[in-house]
Amino acid sequence: MRAIIVRAPGEPEALETVEVDEPVPGPRQVRIRVAAAAVNPVDAVTRSGALAAAGLMPAFGPGDGGPAGRETIGIGWDVAGTVDAVGPGTTRLVSGDEVIGLRDRLDVPLGAYADALVLDEDAVARAPRSLDAAHAATLPLNGLTAFQALDLLDLPAGASVLVTGAAGAVGGYAVELAAHRGLRVVASASAADEDLVRGFGAELFVPRGAHLGDAVRALVPGGVDSAVDTALLSITALDAVRNGGGFVAVSGGPAVPTPLRGIRVHNVWISADAAQLGHLAVLADAGHLTPRVAATLPLEQAVEAHRRLEKGGLRGRLVLIP
Incomplete structure (x- = not known):
């Protein structure tokens, strides 16, 4: 073969x-x-x-x-x-x-x-x-990365989460999965992709190129409860998170910021999981994933x-x- x-x-x-x-x-x-x-x-x-x-x-x-x-x-x-x-x-x-x-x-x-x-x-x-x-x-890879990142944050329904790179493969799934879990999603992407990521379920939008911390805090006073950083913005994305919040980097090395202000910083290291894969398949069939x-x-x-x-x-x- x-x-x-x-x-x-x-x-x-x-x-x-x-x-x-x-x-x-x-x-x-x-x-x-x-x-x-x-x-x-x-x-x-x-x-x-x-x-x-x-x-x-x-x-x-x-x-x-x-x-x-x-x-x-x-x-x-x-x-x-x-x-x-x-x-x-x-x-x-x-x-x-x-x-x-x-x-x-x-x-x-x-x-x-x-x-x-x-x-x-x-x-x-x-x-x-x-x-x-x-x-x-x-x-599998992109869906599980988003799924496992959100599991690390373990947020209750109604909590806010920033997703950077929201128009990307991992970011798009992260927006959809977060919205399906009842989270308030703040999406960051190119201005041209605003309609796309709002269609995924983002409630709020910040265009790439804006000062991320200031722009997010203007929409969510005090900062979001957490962030899933698929764009690897590191400390720039961390600035948008409230004190004591949560942060997940989807890559290692310099993408993992210092846990300032009591923020719990995680690094998602993807692992295969048949049960989670099966759940993603069900969500895709139900139209919750794109x-x-x-x-x-x-x-x-x-x-x-x-x-x-x-x-x-x-x-x-x-x-x-x-």
Whole structure:
């Protein structure tokens, strides 16, 4: 079968299409025949070597195989497709099930950019019935990131939450999930995206480029109860949060601000969760989530997909179709 791998970190051209043996599911695992794989920023920073440089995965490349790292790394986290084989002890899923899943390990030889992928059963849920594979493939990583960020804040209905980057893939889901939980959402995005994010459920809007802390406090005196910072604004977004409030960064490193003024600062480290994935699928079928696909490309055009991703300006995710 075909798979996209990286032998040595680099630019999009570092992505290679290779022929490999089909993976075999082990205990409590399933093999998914991939119908669609979303292209996410984490794929680009894995390919570039930035995650290895940050110590989030072992180094890889020529001569780096063995205990310190792999000679090749698989790319792609999000998958939608059909179960075509199950391992011993698998109880929830059977061959023929249409599913979505998340590969949340970084250091693996095969990712979702492939004809087939093996995942633990606990990382897979039945796909939304109302979505095609391309749209369903945008749910796992971005939807779970937003879902788990809001869980970290643990806000009661009626509390206020600022979502930065509200027009983005994670930000859009965060707005919709927060509104569904009964939260008052203040959205920050480009002025051109105001109607879009209000359509997601944002009650209040602050255009990007305004002084965020002042603009938010003009709408919510004293500051919002919390923030989900998908735009990685860090201390700039923290300034909009009230004393003793909550803050979630969706990336590590400099995106995680110092917890000034007693604000509880969290960093969401995404993890696959079948129950949460199933809940997202139900919400999508009920019309509470809006998956967005910027474009679809054949699997063999992964290099072009990464070039487009790095140019920016996308609304929704690029999706590879084997």
